[in-house]
Amino acid sequence: MSSTASVKALFVTGVIALCALMPLIAQAAGQPYYVDLFMRMMIWAIAAVSLNLILGYGGMISFGHAVYLGVGAYTVGICAYHEIESAWIQWPLALGFSALVALAFGVVSLRTRGVYFIMITMALAQMLYFLAVSAEEYGSDDGLIIYVRSFFGSRIYDLDEPLHLYYTIFVVLVGSLVLTKRLVESRFGMVIRGARSNEKRMEAMGFSIYRYRLVCFVIAGVLCGMAGILSANVEKFVSPDMMYWTKSGELIFMVVLGGMGTVFGPVFGAVVFWLLSELLSRLTEHWHLIFGPFLVLVVLFARGGLDGLLARIGARDD
């Protein structure tokens, strides 16, 4: 038991420390590109952590989760386009829209089960994708360039400073992990997890599963919307592509690869996903030829994801 905890704890501390110190490391190595890479990676990790709330703990296979990245990012982009640059307006608005969209999608999709749920979440997300594609005012297919980052009204804390932006993302990531842990250990989390293993029993105990799931769905949507806000500020660009259904597929893959229903799993998943795609795409232009079958193999043979693997390595030492 102690050794199980220690191997995993070592990796968790390692990844967190790496994220915390990356700006220093990148500067020492003379590779500022790593900072960009890590910012993107952490944003995807936040999105994966949010998906894990409903997918891993709640057993809701949402295939449209990337849509909230788009909602968050487009709200920032559209505000900036209309010269509303204050983060105090942009961010609450973006989170509010994410919550509204999640609420609307949840109300419709959570009435369905199984494959219907997978497909309806996918189709609802596609709907907003096409909405973005047909919005000519905001760049349609080509996307929307954001000329100014969200402004907090002071030069002391300014997202135009790379370090400020970097540590904002880092803090949100750590915050989302703390939130996950607190949430799943609360009474609310118990109900959500209970409903995953036996819905009927939870209903019989008097819980309205639909409402609990809806709340969980909205929380996950808002957290992913936050990732979208950050993404808009890093890329200074938003396009419909970021909410295409294949992006949602990648998010699911990160969660499964890392280990569903574990607090830190999605972060492992996001890190390995990014490292793999970076390495393989340097190896060959046709890296999807390797990546696709790798995905199939992960599904067939790697049960429990990386988190489970690390736990097993620890267990073997005992």
Next chain:
Amino acid sequence: MDWILLAEQGLNGLQLGALLFLIAAGLTLTFGIMDFVNLAHGSLYMLGAFVGATFMLWTGSFFAGILLALPLMFVIGALLEMTVVRSLYQRHHLDHVLATFGLILFFNELVQVVWPLDGLNVPFPARFDGTVELAFGIEYSAFRLMIIAVGLLVAVSLWVLVAKTRAGMLIRAGASNRKMVSALGVNIRLLFSLVFGIGAVLAGLAGMLVTPVLGATSGMGEQIIILAFVVIVIGGIGSVRGAFIAAVVTGLVDTLGRSFLDVLLLAFLPANAAEAAGPALSSMLIYLFMATVLFLRPQGLFPPRGG
């Protein structure tokens, strides 16, 4: 309103419906019988387009190309079932979704390696290049009419296969109780490969039919697969009859929405608002339609009995 335009767009809708049915039929069968969610079904549509186009260019004939490519699609489908898909039946739906997502990435890249130029284009078959005059002075593309006819033909043949033949009886039995059929001495594994192969042939056929219009390109399956999902969700997953009706309705709603929604909106909204909302709303229309159907009937319009 322009009645000739309405009739033409109606036919366009039917043509889209015919294509959607070809793709959705295999998808709904694999789900109904094997309980398998296949995101990579769109890849079979894409492979059909590439394989078909290659044979069309080689033989110089649209129809000879299709005849040569269809058996190959069956083999590809059956092989895919035996190598990857088979080991996933016992797994959770999430695993199906992920593994087939991996297959999509693989196939999209594969066609770029095998056919390195930017996709393939084939000429229109000479016999169907041009228009046919229908009743009331409506002229319509012969090629599109042919696609509608093929869709109807496949629908009828599928119905005969499923409802009237021994193989179809086994397919229906397999859908309602897999274990029992297997216990009665039916080679259920073979049956599954067969069904998957048929699905691959149908999706491939849809891909071949569109090559003169759209060409064959990597990633072409990803757009249409979502529409096919909408179709089978509306129709009730596992029901071929539901897939047929839903495909026609979806085709009509999408096509007519795109051409007439802005006109309709003009009746309620000022001109500039209607002009802005028209395209956005019409591209979202079928998803709204699906959401409405599912909100009222969470199992789709024709949920299959049993299984």
